[in-house]
Amino acid sequence: MADLLPTEFDVVILGTGLQESIIAAACSRIGQRVLHIDRKTYYAGDWASFTFSGLLSWIEECKQESSSGEETGWQDQLQESEEVLLLCSRNKSVQNIEVLSYVSQDSDDDLEVGALEMKQAAAICKEGEETVPVVNEGEGCDIHHGPSDGDSTPTGQLENRASDTPPYDETVPAVPEEGNLDSTSCSYYPSALESDTVKETVQGSDLPPMQEVCIQEPKKVKITYSKIVKEGRRFNIDLVSKFLFSRGSLVDLLIKSNVSRYAEFKNVTRILTYQNGQVEQVPCSRADVFASKQLSVVEKRMLMKFLTFCMDYEQHPEEYLDFKDGKFSEFLKTKKLTASLHHFIQHSIAMVSDAASTIEGLKATQHFLNCLGRYGNTPFLFPLYGLGEIPQCFCRMCAVFGGTYCLRHSVECLVVDKESKRCKAVIDGRGQRISCENVIVEEGYLPQECCKHVQYQQISRAVLITDRSVLKAETDQQISILTVPPFEPGQPTVRVIELCSSTMTCMPGTYLVHLTCVSRRSAREDLAPVVSKLFVQDLKQENETTEGEEEEEKPHVLWALYFNMRDSSSVVKRAYADLPVNVYPCSGPDSALDCDHTVSEAKSIFEQLFPGEEFCPPAPNPEDIIYDGEGGPPRDAGFGSPATAEPSEEINAEISAGDQSTKEAETECSTKASQGEDDTPESSSPKQEENDPPDSVNDEQPEDSQ
Numbered sequence: 001m002a003d004l005l006p007t008e009f010d011v012v013i014l015g016t017g018l019q020e021s022i023i024a025a026a027c028s029r030i031g032q033r034v035l036h037i038d039r040k041t042y043y044a045g046d047w048a049s050f051t052f053s054g055l056l057s058w059i060e061e062c063k064q065e066s067s068s069g070e071e072t073g074w075q076d077q078l079q080e081s082e083e084v085l086l087l088c089s090r091n092k093s094v095q096n097i098e099v100l101s102y103v104s105q106d107s108d109d110d111l112e113v114g115a116l117e118m119k120q121a122a123a124i125c126k127e128g129e130e131t132v133p134v135v136n137e138g139e140g141c142d143i144h145h146g147p148s149d150g151d152s153t154p155t156g157q158l159e160n161r162a163s164d165t166p167p168y169d170e171t172v173p174a175v176p177e178e179g180n181l182d183s184t185s186c187s188y189y190p191s192a193l194e195s196d197t198v199k200e201t202v203q204g205s206d207l208p209p210m211q212e213v214c215i216q217e218p219k220k221v222k223i224t225y226s227k228i229v230k231e232g233r234r235f236n237i238d239l240v241s242k243f244l245f246s247r248g249s250l251v252d253l254l255i256k257s258n259v260s261r262y263a264e265f266k267n268v269t270r271i272l273t274y275q276n277g278q279v280e281q282v283p284c285s286r287a288d289v290f291a292s293k294q295l296s297v298v299e300k301r302m303l304m305k306f307l308t309f310c311m312d313y314e315q316h317p318e319e320y321l322d323f324k325d326g327k328f329s330e331f332l333k334t335k336k337l338t339a340s341l342h343h344f345i346q347h348s349i350a351m352v353s354d355a356a357s358t359i360e361g362l363k364a365t366q367h368f369l370n371c372l373g374r375y376g377n378t379p380f381l382f383p384l385y386g387l388g389e390i391p392q393c394f395c396r397m398c399a400v401f402g403g404t405y406c407l408r409h410s411v412e413c414l415v416v417d418k419e420s421k422r423c424k425a426v427i428d429g430r431g432q433r434i435s436c437e438n439v440i441v442e443e444g445y446l447p448q449e450c451c452k453h454v455q456y457q458q459i460s461r462a463v464l465i466t467d468r469s470v471l472k473a474e475t476d477q478q479i480s481i482l483t484v485p486p487f488e489p490g491q492p493t494v495r496v497i498e499l500c501s502s503t504m505t506c507m508p509g510t511y512l513v514h515l516t517c518v519s520r521r522s523a524r525e526d527l528a529p530v531v532s533k534l535f536v537q538d539l540k541q542e543n544e545t546t547e548g549e550e551e552e553e554k555p556h557v558l559w560a561l562y563f564n565m566r567d568s569s570s571v572v573k574r575a576y577a578d579l580p581v582n583v584y585p586c587s588g589p590d591s592a593l594d595c596d597h598t599v600s601e602a603k604s605i606f607e608q609l610f611p612g613e614e615f616c617p618p619a620p621n622p623e624d625i626i627y628d629g630e631g632g633p634p635r636d637a638g639f640g641s642p643a644t645a646e647p648s649e650e651i652n653a654e655i656s657a658g659d660q661s662t663k664e665a666e667t668e669c670s671t672k673a674s675q676g677e678d679d680t681p682e683s684s685s686p687k688q689e690e691n692d693p694p695d696s697v698n699d700e701q702p703e704d705s706q
Contacts, residue, residue: 015442049388052232241514267376328361458519
């Protein structure tokens with residue numbers, strides 16, 4: 001029989017979602033012995049991010065029926081004064097799954113991924129006086145010349161530097177997989193491009209000195225389903241779609257706890273809205289307002305006046321007290337704003353529904369404005385490789401301070417004392433009894449009898465893979481958020497998040513689009529009207545587009561997933577029946593754009609467990625560690641010590657193209673990089689850092705990791 005886990009812990013945590021992971025890091029940081037268990041094979045639970053093949057496996061797992069499981073002999077572990085609370089064997093938080101594919105199922109090995117967006121160009125290489133093709137797709141591409149006279153091997157190499165690239169026109173290559181080091185490099189030979197693509201004239205004794213370059217726009221190449229599967233590791237598809245407010249509680253927690261060192265972020269570049277049948281960009285910062293061409297001079301003054309009022313609306317109570325109990329939409333009408341300004345403020349800046357009160361709308365607008373300018377021209381950040389990286393970052397912090405991790409490890413039941421109604425221990429799938437003082441449990445583990453009086457809400461979700469952006473821009477590397485108001489009364493407001501390939505969430509030449517709303521019906525019924533307005537779902541319609549419509553052609557949906565997810569964020573602990581007093585349920589993801597509720601609930605549970613203790617105190621930086629005994633600090637090798645950088649107190653902001661003089665350029669937030677460092681993300685995802693969470697313990701051999 002494999003080695004067993006230690007038999008005693010201070011805190012046992014079931015589930016590795018964001019809330020459970022934050023609590024695990026906070027408990028481990030103050031010296032508590034933490035056992036963090038998940039029955040799944042991956043971290044983050046309902047907050048996870050998957051590759052394309054991983055998402056397909058998740059879909060099949062969700063469709064499977066609950067297994068009865070084997071008897072583990074937990075009855076022999078009980079005493080007379082104890083009883084058990086059996087846990088649910090499978091999470092049923094996801095339902096109504098529908099998968100639709102709109103691309104050809106045939107395999108075509110000749111198709112090039114990213115051909116929809118790649119543009120060929122030509123450049124003149126001074127050395128050798130010949131013209132060579134330049135590739136804009138991907139950084140660090142090795143570009144070789146074909147064999148010339150007297151040459152037996154390809155020569156020449158051009159490096160794509162950040163300083164040569166506009167701030168927004170940049171595709172960040174994925175980290176090459178082990179054993180596939182060529183995944184981020186490409187070779188081009190003129191012989192492969194001679195036919196009506198590039199014509200070269202090289203200076204020589206028999207040729208005129210003039211050089212001529214002819215460029216032909218490449219034809220649009222259709223992406224097949226087999227190509228999406230083949231490039232599936234380039235996708236990181238979130239089950240939950242959220243952004244981080246730059247001054248939100250999660251960003252503040254990441255900075256305070258030093259967990260931010262384990263992740264990298266990009267600044268969201270655009271805020272869009274849907275109005276009068278068109279997608280428009282919303283001006284939100286002062287620079288955007290005055291540079292906007294869609295607003296008149298009068299509208300610009302009206303918008304700036306209102307936003308200035310919202311920044312410190314508490315100082316002007318006479319402006320809103322009469323409407324304090326009314327709706328925010330009615331309050332906006334009293335400000336004599338135009339229809340466009342009213343729409344921008346309510347749906348794209350405050351991001352509130354028609355039912356929101358005036359105070360809620362003013363607070364949301366103020367929060368939006370306060371977050372502007374911290375890292376860029378929008379208030380939002382997005383983590384590279386997807387939101388599923390954030391729970392893993394907190395798991396890593398817990399592991400660094402002694403937490404023990406077990407994936408693919410189930411817990412059958414809780415052992416409860418009959419008199420005190422406290423949980424004394426848990427019994428795992430092998431029948432091992434593990435004593436503990438407190439238990440944190442993802443609400444999906446709780447049995448049906450505990451949840452019989454609970455009223456859940458539902459979230460409607462859709463994930464689309466498309467071939468182009470919903471709003472054409474100078475560059476294809478845009479991260480956008482789009483708010484679509486209800487088309488008819490009774491319909492929900494839909495939030496659309498569009499991610500480009502530089503976020504490391506989709507393959508080049510495609511976009512990953514997330515749609516989210518509060519459920520009224522099934523996910524497809526709620527979201528299909530919005531999808532039909534913004535996208536083309538039948539690729540046959542592409543051939544029917546007239547010449548005059550080409551400029552306004554909608555993106556095509558290549559693949560789509562619809563599902564409903566349970567929202568337990570509004571459920572309080574007392575709603576669960578017969579729950580032991582020292583068992584604390586954690587809710588799953590909610591429908592909000594940010595993670596404020598999750599952080600607030602995690603902090604509340606921690607304070608109930610350990611009153612007076614600091615929540616997620618800062619972890620020491622490596623240079624702050626004091627070495628004792630023989631294992632002292634490393635000695636200087638005698639070659640001179642590099643200057644030690646000051647520890648970062650907040651997430652560092654990078655100008656993606658190195659142009660730090662332009663405040664309105666796109667900024668990328670890197671929690672690992674120092675100022676001026678190359679902005680290409682390296683092995684910085686939670687799976688590729690030092691101090692990774694310990695390898696998950698499988699069912700054959702659990703381990704105790706420090």
